[in-house]
Amino acid sequence: MLEKTGIPTKEDIAGVTPSAERRGRGPVAVIECYQGIPCNPCYTSCRFGAIKEFEDINDRPELDFDKCTGCGQCVVNCPGLSIFIVDESYSDKEALIKMPYEFLPLPEEGNFVTALNREGAPVCRARVVKVQNAKHQDRTPVVTLAVPKEYSMEVRFFNIEDCYSDNTYVCRCEELTMGELRELIRMGYRTVDEIKRISRAGMGPCQGRTCRQLIMQELAKATGQEMKDMPMTTFRPPVKTIKLGALLGGGKDE
Numbered sequence: 001m002l003e004k005t006g007i008p009t010k011e012d013i014a015g016v017t018p019s020a021e022r023r024g025r026g027p028v029a030v031i032e033c034y035q036g037i038p039c040n041p042c043y044t045s046c047r048f049g050a051i052k053e054f055e056d057i058n059d060r061p062e063l064d065f066d067k068c069t070g071c072g073q074c075v076v077n078c079p080g081l082s083i084f085i086v087d088e089s090y091s092d093k094e095a096l097i098k099m100p101y102e103f104l105p106l107p108e109e110g111n112f113v114t115a116l117n118r119e120g121a122p123v124c125r126a127r128v129v130k131v132q133n134a135k136h137q138d139r140t141p142v143v144t145l146a147v148p149k150e151y152s153m154e155v156r157f158f159n160i161e162d163c164y165s166d167n168t169y170v171c172r173c174e175e176l177t178m179g180e181l182r183e184l185i186r187m188g189y190r191t192v193d194e195i196k197r198i199s200r201a202g203m204g205p206c207q208g209r210t211c212r213q214l215i216m217q218e219l220a221k222a223t224g225q226e227m228k229d230m231p232m233t234t235f236r237p238p239v240k241t242i243k244l245g246a247l248l249g250g251g252k253d254e
Helices: 010-014 020-025 041-045 073-077 178-186 192-199 212-223 244-248
Strands: 028-031 083-087 094-100 112-116 122-132 142-148 157-159 169-171
Touching (some): 112 142, 169 178, 169 212, 178 212
Antiparallel strands (some): 112 122
16 A cells, blocks of 8 residues: 555554553654665664664664654654654643654744644644754754644644634635634534535535545534544435536447
8 A cells, every 4th residue: 555655554553653651651753664765864863772773774764662762863864754753741632743844934833733644634733832943954844743642643744724723614615614614513513414404515516525524523623522433424426526428328429
């Protein structure tokens, strides 16, 4: 799957994930380097011996989680931008994630951004806690985000725009804003189907492919449910946009 989509499998991720107990003790690196390539700056930059010495330059890095202090030097020196620092000891409800960010403009501390998962899909709203861009980082800024603790092993990037503000369009097809969605939830609408019936969200040309997950996330947050427990909306064919010719059928001359 990784070679075809660029997205690691659950098994890939599990193989590099520190235990919940270790993540709860303080900052620790998560090295999401899933293929053998000739690269070892993470090892040479680690001053604490937490990354084991490579027997071959093509080896994947192996991290001793107990030796790792979460200093973040490997985050700056990784050419593949594949190392993150996770700290679940930050607060009872939030975790910190340090990540490399080689884009301009840089976010400002205190601003809110949209946290994304490994597939680039929105996950939650995140707060920018710190932006590090010192000369020794060699043009690889490091951004620290505060996210809900349950997303600490899911969030791996962010959109600098705050897609969770009230003025953001959740459903661009039917022009439903986040503020309007939150007002519907306050009025008592508690499922995606109920939101769809009252607002037409998910009934436009994209058939909910853009807005469905955002609506479910907001409902889950308001109702205290987990995403995996949220009831899905009703699907009716066709579930995606198709050409009329596919429905009409027939030969070329018909």
